[in-house]
Amino acid sequence: MVDLNRGSALGSSGASELFQLLRDGQPRTRAELAALTGLARSTIAARVETLMALELISPVGDAASTGGRPSSQFALNASARIVLAADLGATHATLAATDLAGVILGEVHEDIDIASGPEAVLGWMVSAARQLLDELGRPHHDLIAIGVGVPGPVQHSTGRPVNPPIMPGWDRFDVPGWVQQHLEVPVLVDNDVNIMALGERAFAWPNTEHLMFVKVATGIGAGVISGGLLQRGAQGIAGDIGHVQVARGAGIPCHCGNRGCLEALASGPAIAKALREAGLDVATSRDVIELVKRGNIEAIQAVRQAGRDIGEVLTAAVSLINPSVIAIGGSMARAGEHLIAGVREIVYTRSMPLATEHLSIVQSSAAENAAVLGASMLAIHHALSPAGVDALSPRA
Numbered sequence: 337m338v339d340l341n342r343g344s345a346l347g348s349s350g351a352s353e354l355f356q357l358l359r360d361g362q363p364r365t366r367a368e369l370a371a372l373t374g375l376a377r378s379t380i381a382a383r384v385e386t387l388m389a390l391e392l393i394s395p396v397g398d399a400a401s402t403g404g405r406p407s408s409q410f411a412l413n414a415s416a417r418i419v420l421a422a423d424l425g426a427t428h429a430t431l432a433a434t435d436l437a438g439v440i441l442g443e444v445h446e447d448i449d450i451a452s453g454p455e456a457v458l459g460w461m462v463s464a465a466r467q468l469l470d471e472l473g474r475p476h477h478d479l480i481a482i483g484v485g486v487p488g489p490v491q492h493s494t495g496r497p498v499n500p501p502i503m504p505g506w507d508r509f510d511v512p513g514w515v516q517q518h519l520e521v522p523v524l525v526d527n528d529v530n531i532m533a534l535g536e537r538a539f540a541w542p543n544t545e546h547l548m549f550v551k552v553a554t555g556i557g558a559g560v561i562s563g564g565l566l567q568r569g570a571q572g573i574a575g576d577i578g579h580v581q582v583a584r585g586a587g588i589p590c591h592c593g594n595r596g597c598l599e600a601l602a603s604g605p606a607i608a609k610a611l612r613e614a615g616l617d618v619a620t621s622r623d624v625i626e627l628v629k630r631g632n633i634e635a636i637q638a639v640r641q642a643g644r645d646i647g648e649v650l651t652a653a654v655s656l657i658n659p660s661v662i663a664i665g666g667s668m669a670r671a672g673e674h675l676i677a678g679v680r681e682i683v684y685t686r687s688m689p690l691a692t693e694h695l696s697i698v699q700s701s702a703a704e705n706a707a708v709l710g711a712s713m714l715a716i717h718h719a720l721s722p723a724g725v726d727a728l729s730p731r732a
């Protein structure tokens with residue numbers, strides 16, 4: 337039974353609560369909706385009409401008739417509106433448009449440094465958004481929310497990045513407020529690893545309740561889904577494992593000001609630096625991956641050791657959270673099984689047997705799309721919530 341008192345105390349028609357039942361995409365008849373909600377048939381008919389006017393649901397063929405006229409079924413009309421999903425990385429940005437089921441309809445890529453500041457990066461995002469809507473032939477009115485992932489900690493309640501180490505100029509910048517001056521829809525902002533965890537789960541592990549997504553790239557961080565819910569913690573920084581100290585790192589300075597951090601030892605740039613100091617011609621993380629792919633033994637050993645270092649920190653995380661899946665993504669995951677082999681080597685030998693009995697440590701399946709899919713989910717979740725649906729008006 338659905339709690340119909342939830343969220344509708346301010347004069348909502350109640351259509352949004354009914355809609356929450358239909359969001360799963362499964363077609364239902366008016367009679368089934370009446371049975372599920374306990375509402376009168378006349379009430380159901382009125383609410384279905386409201387949702388049809390918003391085009392959020394549409395009739396989908398007919399239910400098997402038990403005699404008499406067949407009864408129409410209704411389901412989510414995923415193409416009715418769209419959301420935008422932005423993945424703003426350290427040096428590269430992606431903006432995608434998706435339908436209400438999270439299917440990507442189009443995307444734009446740009447090489448842009450997050451360090452060029454919020455107005456430059458968000459300015460690109462706004463003009464790319466307009467371009468994308470035009471290319472898809474969708475009026476601006478079809479856009480109902482924007483989800484944005486950024487490579488740093490975000491205060492969840494305000495959508496403002498807080499002391500993000502690789503995002504100069506972004507500290508406490510009002511991202512939603514700035515974007516809404518140009519695109520007047522709700523803007524949801526979160527840390528990139530959190531949205532990657534959402535995207536990975538939706539894409540590959542929809543029934544998994546306890547999952548950690550670990551991003552290994554310029555930085556190292558984790559998104560934690562526990563009990564089926566993304567865990568942001570009190571300030572939005574839960575899962576920020578990059579600055580946990582690891583034994584092998586003693587004395588190595590980290591850009592955060594501390595020494596011996598995981599990120600100073602096992603991130604892409606850290607591996608590149610170690611190989612450079614060993615005399616190899618390596619400038620960037622990309623060079624490391626190239627060497628690994630060409631079978632360079634020093635590069636493979638360095639990547640595997642980085643995996644062990646990450647495994648050391650993840651062993652503690654496994655004890656705390658007891659996930660059943662750890663998915664490893666980010667640019668360094670492209671180094672293939674060597675990184676993951678290092679993680680497994682440590683986590684499987686150092687954790688309690690019960691914790692690893694059914695623990696899969698795998699490469700991200702959503703890969704490059706994890707962040708965009710997660711940002712889309714963040715936007716859809718907000719836009720299709722009871723309050724979000726109540727705020728919608730029929731299309732012109």
Ligand SMILES: [Zn+2]
Pocket residue numbers: 578579590591592593594595597599600
């Ligand atoms: Zn650090």
